Amino acid sequence: MSNANEKRQAGEAAIRYVEDGSIVGVGTGSTVAFFIEALADLRHRIQGAVSSSEQSTAHLTRLGIPVLDLNAAGPLSLYIDGADECDPHKRLIKGGGAALTREKIVAAAARKFVCIIDSSKQVDLLGAFPLPIEVIPMARSLVAREIVKLGGQPVWRDGVVTDNGNWIIDVHGWRIADPVALESELNQLAGVVTVGLFARRPADVVLLGDREI
Ligand code: 5RP
DSSP: OOHHHHHHHHHHHGGGGOOTTOEEEEOOSHHHHHHHHHHHTTGGGSOEEEESSHHHHHHHHHTTOOBOOHHHHOSEEEEEEOOSEEOTTSOEEOOTTSOHHHHHHHHHHEEEEEEEEOGGGBOSSBTSSOEEEEEOGGGHHHHHHHHHHTTOEEEEOTTOOOTTSOEEEEEESOOBSOHHHHHHHHHTSTTEEEESEEOSSOOSEEEETTEEO
16 A cells, blocks of 8 residues: 555544544644545534644635634643654654744643554654654854764754744664653754654554554
8 A cells, every 4th residue: 555545544544532522632744634634624622723733834824714712712622743753662763844842832731642554653762763853043154063073964954843843853873762861862952952852752553554552
């Protein structure tokens, strides 16, 4: 099956986790786009969505799904999002679409995080996909030098500005044996806004196509 078909299946299967009357946390990306399309059919049964990006907000709004502010919504029962890599412990690399900061915030606010992927995202060890890190622009070189000291090869995603007005560094060359420790270490660097490792708060459920793994 093609990746696009598996993404569609995963996006549609995630609908079964949506509870009537709830506010749904919505991630970003092409897999989530299938979820948003399916969610539109249920729009009269939910209060609305909290969005993780301007891209998803535009999609939700276009389909008539109310987009709510997280501060007003409070704790969420559910967050649905894709990933760039997923290991056997449901730890993720995210941020290929540069939306990692708001994604991490909405994931943190949710009781259940359902990650929707196709089989190309499944890995034994995280790190073949370059690890995205959102940085305050003035700290780009400082953070890059610290990453080199930690053995990574930082590449500035030139021309990309996040929804928060920041920049992205993609780190190549890491095979991440202890993602929780690396996430914690990188979080301490001055100028780092968000690390695209979702290991301290991994997914609770992973849907590969329509199958829970
Ligand atoms: C965006 C993300 C996405 O979830 C990730 O890049 C996967 O995207 P796609 O579903 O298009 O493969 O983290 O920041």
